[in-house]
Amino acid sequence: MASINPGRMTHRWNGELVVFHIGMTVNRWWRFDQWMPLMGDMPRMLRELSADPASGLLGSTMLLGARGPYLVQYWSSLDKLYTYASAPSQAHRPAWTRFNARARKVAGAVGVWHETFVVDRAESIYVSTPTMGLPKATEIAPVASRHDRARARAADGRTRADRAAE
Known part of the structure; x- marks a missing residue:
């Protein structure tokens, strides 16, 4: 079992951030021959991407929706996502x-x-959870007292242009 991070945590990341959701809808559950092959393709792609740190994939989380599985992926650039695809x-x-x-x-x-979402700002908070989501894909950091509220964390998630101007 993954260890639980005590307290309030957030993520830290500077640079381009792309959030990519990809999934499948199983419209005819009895057609295993059609949807099962897709179930095998995604793990192969994730292994390939994880084995290559230069691929741009920062991390991913598999989820299960009402119509089928989907994946939330975090990428370091839109160009790297398109290059892989x-x-x-x-x-x-x-x-x-x-x-x-x-x-x-x-x-x-x-x-x-x-x-596909190119993210200018990202705010996150995780209370008493294992490292997951954006902190797992980037860097986990404790919530500082000056970032106690979501509005303050979002304000610190300045746009790339703001950070470049500093």
């Missing part, structure tokens, strides 16, 4: 090609989706 020698492109071929044969059995 389009690289023919990486696991993503072949997986995407396989998904499209299956989707043409059994339309609507399974869906995929993603959302």
Whole structure:
């Protein structure tokens, strides 16, 4: 069991931050042949990314929604995310090609989706939890007394342009 961080924690990160949500919707649960292969593709991609610190993937968390699993990923740059997604020698492109071929044969059995957020500011707080989410992907830090409130933590999460001007 992961150790619990006592007290109030937040994250610390300077630089570009991209939050990427990706998931699948299982529309026909009985079509295992359509959605199970997708379940095997994502762990391969995560292993590949984790083995390469230069990939830009800072961390990820797998979640389960009402229609299927989804992943929250933290990236150090939008360019690195797009580079990985389009690289023919990486696991993503072949997986995407396989998904499209299956989707043409059994339309609507399974869906995929993603959302990409380039974050100028990020505020976080974790009270009596294991290291998770943004602090796990970046750096965990105790909440200082001057950052006791969410508004103060968000104000300290200045934009990249503000930090560059300092």
